[in-house]
Amino acid sequence: MPTCLIAGGGLAGLACAAALADTGFSVDLFEARPFLGGRAASYSLHTGGETVEIDNCQHILLRCCVNLLDFYRRLGVEDKIRFYDAIVFLEPGGRRSVLRAGPWPEPFHFTGSLARLRFLGWRDKAALVRATGAVGWERRRRRDLDRITFLDWLREKRQTRRAIERFWEPVIVSALNEAPGRVAARYGLQVIWLGFLARRDNYHLGVPAVSLGRLYHPDLWRSRPRVRLHLGATVERFVFDGGCVAGAVVSGEQKQADYYVSAVDFDRARELLPELELDAAGWEHVPITGIHLWFDRRVTDLPHAALLGRTIQWFFDHGEGRYLQLVVSASRSLLPMSRDAIVELAVRELAEFLPAVREAKLERSHVVKEVRATVSPAPGHEARRPGSHTPWRNLFLAGDWTRSGWPSTMEGAVRSGYLAAEAVTNRAGRLRRFVLPERE
Incomplete structure (x- = not known):
């Protein structure tokens, strides 16, 4: 049975462990903190x-x-x-507006709901229709979307100030934890297309x-004997031997496995793997x-x-x-x-x-x-994100900061863990696909 050692018990590391265990790998996962989940945790x-x-x-x-x-x-x-099929917007004073899919076919299923938004005027709503109508075509055909901000794109589509402040900004900030003026247009269009337009129920909240801790509590892993969780155990460094990793030092003791996955956050990855020369200047x-x-x-x-x-x-x-x-x-x-x-x-x-x-x-x-x-999913950020592979044959990367096809989100973290698991199985000569296709 092939073995894998994973450093990091956030969503990326947990997703990688679950996928590999389901493929017949024996997995040891080490997490420095006494709980799982990384930044999506409870206490x-x-x-x-x-x-x-x-x-x-x-x-x-x-x-x-x-x-x-x-x-x-x-x-x-x-x-x-x-899951909820209605998104309620409240204005100061308590007035409500509801965004909910109607009977129209995709991608027009929000037409009636957008028309009834009480916090936008008709010029604002006409601007929304103009922009949403361009999303599907432009996200696949334009080549400059990683060089401009989503706000640049909105202004290009003649969005009103009110439409930006009351619709686009709340949606983008909630989804990407960043303002439209700092987000690369490629990510903004991805949110709007996949989250709202591609399928009529994709937006369900x-x-x-x-x-959160109950979603991946250690007790849930007892039915997976191939995964052993080690909480409060820090992977201090990897031991290299030429083009491979020969072991990992955990709390002063060297552990060995056939394959290794670093699923820690960006700052810790720079400490564990200085040879990768990850440039902190390009990350906010x-x-x-x-x-x-x-x-x-x-x-x-x-x-x-x-x-x-x-x-x-x-x-x-x-x-x-x-x-x-x-x-x-x-x-x-x-x-x-x-x-x-x-x-x-x-x-x-x-x-x-x-x-x-x-x-x-x-x-x-x-x-x-x-x-x-x-x-921050800023313009130019995608080019700085490393993929799953490293210069060492049996060491792979995971984490929401790596190149997963999604920005730094829970979905991005899980995708990165699945991509790392795919890389491990491929190197082991038993390739499996774990990343599911988008709902579009």
């Missing part, structure tokens, strides 16, 4: 005299994230994702019904801030909503309308703020959308600043 918080398990930040997916869903199926937790990390609020009463009847025109971008109900998780993507402006100031801002803004907040008492709160949450 116990002691607050208000009790212990609750919370996510570091709300993570969601769309039905177009086929490889992430495949990974959940492999672990038997696909039923823990609750998937929200975990359990904490973008923060996400998660804000957890517990009120003494129900403040909303909505499971979630996108909030327009304010710092807070989304809320998600995690407990009878009383416990809300708020999200601020690309949250550079919040980094210098104290946690108390962030909570004050969040409650004040939330009250503009949910009047019941004004009468409610905030019982406790918690703020998580994920400073290096994702890699």
